[in-house]
Amino acid sequence: xxxxxxxxxxxxxxxxxxxxxxxxxxxxxxxxxxxxxxxxxxxxxxxxxxxxxxxxxxxxxxxxxxxxxxxxxxxxxxxxxxxxxxxxxxxxxxxxxxxxxxxxxxxxxxxxxxxxxxxxxxxxxxxxxxxxxxxxxxxxxxxxxxxxxxxxxxxxxxxxxxxxxxxxxxxxxxxxxxxxxxxxxxxxxxxxxxxxxxxxxxxxxxxxxxxxxxxxxxxxxxxxxxxxxxxxxxxxxxxxxxxxxxxxxxxxxxxxxxxxxxxxxxxxxxxxxxxxxxxxxxxxxxxxxxxxxxxxxxxxxxxxxxxxxxxxxxxxxxxxxxxxxxxxxxxxxxxxxxxxxxxxxxxxxxxxxxxxxxxxxxxxxxxxxxxxxxxxxxxxxxxxxxxxxxxxxxxxxxxxxxxxxxxxxxxxxxxxxxxxxxxxxxxxxxxxxxxx
Numbered sequence: 446x447x448x449x450x451x452x453x454x455x456x457x458x459x460x461x462x463x464x465x466x467x468x469x470x471x472x473x474x475x476x477x478x479x480x481x482x483x484x485x486x487x488x489x490x491x492x493x494x495x496x497x498x499x500x501x502x503x504x505x506x507x508x509x510x511x512x513x514x515x516x517x518x519x520x521x522x523x524x525x526x527x528x529x530x531x532x533x534x535x536x537x538x539x540x541x542x543x544x545x546x547x548x549x550x551x552x553x554x555x556x557x558x559x560x561x562x563x564x565x566x567x568x569x570x571x572x573x574x575x576x577x578x579x580x581x582x583x584x585x586x587x588x589x590x591x592x593x594x595x596x597x598x599x600x601x602x603x604x605x606x607x608x609x610x611x612x613x614x615x616x617x618x619x620x621x622x623x624x625x626x627x628x629x630x631x632x633x634x635x636x637x638x639x640x641x642x643x644x645x646x647x648x649x650x651x652x653x654x655x656x657x658x659x660x661x662x663x664x665x666x667x668x669x670x671x672x673x674x675x676x677x678x679x680x681x682x683x684x685x686x687x688x689x690x691x692x693x694x695x696x697x698x699x700x701x702x703x704x705x706x707x708x709x710x711x712x713x714x715x716x717x718x719x720x721x722x723x724x725x726x727x728x729x730x731x732x733x734x735x736x737x738x739x740x741x742x743x744x745x746x747x748x749x750x751x752x753x754x755x756x757x758x759x760x761x762x763x764x765x766x767x768x769x770x771x772x773x774x775x776x777x778x779x780x781x782x783x784x785x786x787x788x789x790x791x792x793x794x795x796x797x798x799x800x801x802x803x804x805x806x807x808x809x810x811x812x813x814x815x816x817x818x819x820x821x822x823x824x825x826x827x828x829x830x831x832x833x834x835x836x837x838x839x840x841x842x843x844x845x846x847x848x849x850x851x852x853x854x855x856x857x858x859x860x861x862x863x864x865x866x867x868x869x870x871x872x873x874x875x876x877x878x879x880x881x
Contacts, residue, residue, distance in 0.1 A: 448503070451502075451507055451570075453765050457768045462569075465539075465648075466542070468538050468566055469577075469822055469823055470538070470821040472563060473815055473817070474816045474819075476816055477559065477814070478556060478561055479563060484588070490587060491583040492548075493514055494596070495599045495722070496509065497511065499549075500568075523552065524553075527556060530555055535650045549571040550565045563584070564581065565581070569823060572723065572724060574820060575709060599720055600722065609725065610725075614714070615762040617758065621763070622760075633703065634699075636701050636702065636732065637695050637794070638699065638789060639788060640694045644784065644788050644851065647824070649823070651844055651846050651847075652844070652847075652857050654845070656840070658839070661840065676706070678868060679832070681871075684731075684737075685744065687860070689860075690857075690859045690863070691794045691830060701734050703730050703731070703792060703794060704793060704795055705797070705828065706728060706797050706798075706799075710762060731747075734747075787826045795829065796828040796831045797834070799833075801836040803837065808837065815837075829847065
């Protein structure tokens with residue numbers, strides 16, 4: 446078993462995990478009741494077939510230790526009633542993994558009368574959303590389409606960020622990335638920030654929502670006709686929701702709102718990364734002035750322009766420069782000072798991780814037997830709230846993970862309602878800030 450070197454984002458997420466568990470989750474709702482014994486056997490076999498098991502770490506190195514059929518407590522399914530989905534996932538987001546014994550995955554089964562939820566909570570530093578979908582794909586196929594299941598392990602020793610997404614590999618300028626990072630940092634001096642004394646508390650809760658049936662099918666052509674992306678619309682709607690309900694304090698010098706987007710870098714390389722199990726994410730930020738936030742159409746144009754520039758300049762790939770800054774800060778600062786640096790220097794009002802699963806394997810099995818798919822993201826030290834829109838078939842759902850010391854529970858419904866209202870108003874071509 447060979448040692449791997451942690452890539453730069455894995456090292457950064459492990460830093461965040463030292464402040465509060467940096468866990469995520471993905472679950473699929475399947476037709477009919479679930480057979481716990483059969484599902485547990487398929488779960489164990491899936492891990493063995495893909496070569497996954499325990500993860501050992503030593504400094505900036507790690508290695509996988511496959512279980513090879515050995516029994517392990519974490520191989521047992523944790524079962525609960527389907528009605529407890531939000532509560533159970535909220536508990537799991539706050540529950541740390543034991544690095545000395547735990548697998549980096551916790552399998553869950555939630556039983557309902559005519560369907561069941563099946564999925565995993567995972568230690569996010571080991572894997573991105575795509576990798577977890579590969580694991581769930583194997584689990585699903587062993588039950589429903591065994592002829593299509595993998596017969597060989599995944600590649601657990603993927604290349605690092607420089608080889609996959611560095612300036613030479615992804616055709617971006619190192620100097621340009623450094624200059625953008627400097628401008629990005631300076632821009633945060635005009636951004637509203639959370640002033641709460643409880644910023645150092647990271648407890649989170651989760652709420653899950655379904656958009657009205659057919660909304661996403663209306664949104665896609667409407668966004669295309671307007672010359673924007675679906676994610677642009679989501680970000681603009683998120684901006685108005687955060688502006689109203691996230692308690693970022695406006696001062697004469699700090700008027701603007703900053704929003705973050707997690708970007709799957711796999712889609713931005715010519716190399717086939719489908720066999721690589723690991724974490725390959727970047728991020729971008731958009732900045733919204735009060736005049737933008739007062740008019741949804743203007744806000745949408747502002748967001749779309751920034752996102753288009755980011756894509757053209759390879760800013761998601763170049764975000765590894767900013768990740769390096771976060772790692773250096775950890776070496777120089779105490780825990781409290783590091784948290785304060787995030788509060789003052791990287792004050793984001795919210796973040797988004799958006800996925801369309803119609804382009805991935807779940808789309809092949811929806812609407813039967815795969816009824817629904819849910820993703821849950823962590824907040825970490827940067828985000829007071831994170832949106833996770835997931836499209837499957839003609840349905841859109843989204844999770845809201847929020848830090849309870851920062852956002853009151855009674856504000857969360859307002860965030861969700863505003864988000865959906867802005868999207869629906871855009872589809873209906875009305876101004877969401879005006880009645881009717």
